[in-house]
Structures are given as C-alpha cells and as structure tokens.
Amino acid sequence: MFVAAIAAAVLQSVPAPTPCSYDREAMLALSPQALDQDMEGGWRPLGNRRECRDTAVELLAAYRKARWRDMTSDQLHTNYWHEGQVRAALGQTDHAVRLLLAGVSPDPIGDGKADYAIGTVAFLLKDRAALQAARDRLAAVPPPPGFEEDAARFKAQYGRELSWPLNLDVLDGFLTCFDKPYDEAYSRDCRP
Numbered sequence: 001m002f003v004a005a006i007a008a009a010v011l012q013s014v015p016a017p018t019p020c021s022y023d024r025e026a027m028l029a030l031s032p033q034a035l036d037q038d039m040e041g042g043w044r045p046l047g048n049r050r051e052c053r054d055t056a057v058e059l060l061a062a063y064r065k066a067r068w069r070d071m072t073s074d075q076l077h078t079n080y081w082h083e084g085q086v087r088a089a090l091g092q093t094d095h096a097v098r099l100l101l102a103g104v105s106p107d108p109i110g111d112g113k114a115d116y117a118i119g120t121v122a123f124l125l126k127d128r129a130a131l132q133a134a135r136d137r138l139a140a141v142p143p144p145p146g147f148e149e150d151a152a153r154f155k156a157q158y159g160r161e162l163s164w165p166l167n168l169d170v171l172d173g174f175l176t177c178f179d180k181p182y183d184e185a186y187s188r189d190c191r192p
C-alpha cells in the first residue's frame with residue numbers, strides 16, 4: 001500500500017506531455033531532410049498548430065544552431081525560410097523578414113525562388129506594387145527541364161498536384177487577401 005501511494009504521488013508530480021511537447025534530442029538527431037520534409041515527424045506538426053508555433057520556431061532555430069555543419073547550403077536556407085514563415089504567422093514581421101531574406105540563396109538559379117521571397121517580403125511590408133512585380137516576374141519563369149516528371153513523382157509521393165511556377169498561387173493569394181494577416185493570406189482559402 002505504501003509503495004502504491006508513493007508511485008501515485010510520483011506520477012502526479014510528473015507533468016503530462018503538452019500538445020506542443022517533443023523529444024528534443026530525437027528531433028536534433030534527425031537528418032536535415034527528415035526534419036524539414038517529414039510531414040508527420042519533423043517540425044511541421046508543431047508549425048501547423050497555432051498553439052505550437054512558438055515551439056516550432058524554437059526547434060528550427062535550435063536545429064540550425066546545433067546542426068548547421070551537417071546542412072547543405074540549400075537546407076540551411078530552407079531552415080531560415082521556414083522559421084521566417086512561422087514567425088510571419090505569429091505576427092513577428094520584422095524578425096520574419098530578416099529570416100526570410102536569409103532563406104534566399106545568394107546564387108539565384110532562375111527558378112523563381114528569389115521572386116517568391118521578394119513577393120512574400122513585399123506582402124509582409126505591405127508593398128502591393130513590389131508584390132505585384134515579383135508575382136509577374138515569377139509567372140514568367142519557364143519550367144526547368146524534367147519538371148513534368150518531377151511533378152508526377154511529387155503527386156505519386158504526396159498525392160498533390162505540383163504546378164509551375166512553384167508558389168505563384170501563394171503570391172496570387174497574397175494579392176487576393178492583401179489586407180489580411182500572413183497566416184490567413186497564405187491559406188488555401190485566398191489562393192485561386
């Protein structure tokens with residue numbers, strides 16, 4: 001009886017996991033690809049829950065600090081970009097803009113990523129003309145060789161269509177919902 005009482009007291013003193021808790025060591029041990037692209041086991045389950053977004057940005061920043069040597073340049077830029085997106089959803093515009101700009105590769109390869117980034121920052125800074133200009137530049141980017149095959153693989157893997165240019169629908173959504181907060185304007189409800 002005494003042992004049962006002690007066990008019950010110990011169990012009551014151990015805090016229950018919260019919806020935003022995660023195994024920090026396990027997350028930091030993930031490969032950069034797994035942390036970013038595992039839609040059910042990386043950072044995204046936290047980032048997709050409004051109440052866990054603070055936790056998601058802390059995880060992304062901690063991962064980058066701990067693992068930057070293991071990350072390719074693209075993975076590092078993507079990590080900055082995703083932290084910036086989550087901070088934008090949190091309404092932390094100044095911090096988000098700095099991270100989003102850090103998320104743009106300094107070696108543009110003509111794939112439209114820079115225009116998408118410029119358009120996103122223009123939206124956050126409420127510069128409609130710059131957003132429209134970035135959207136128009138992005139719309140003019142030709143698809144890379146092999147895009148149709150890549151789109152078919154993407155659909156097979158994720159069950160979603162991939163259209164070119166990538167993220168044009170996001171910039172169109174920002175234009176459609178220009179006066180809305182980032183989180184709402186980024187949603188599928190604002191996209192054509």
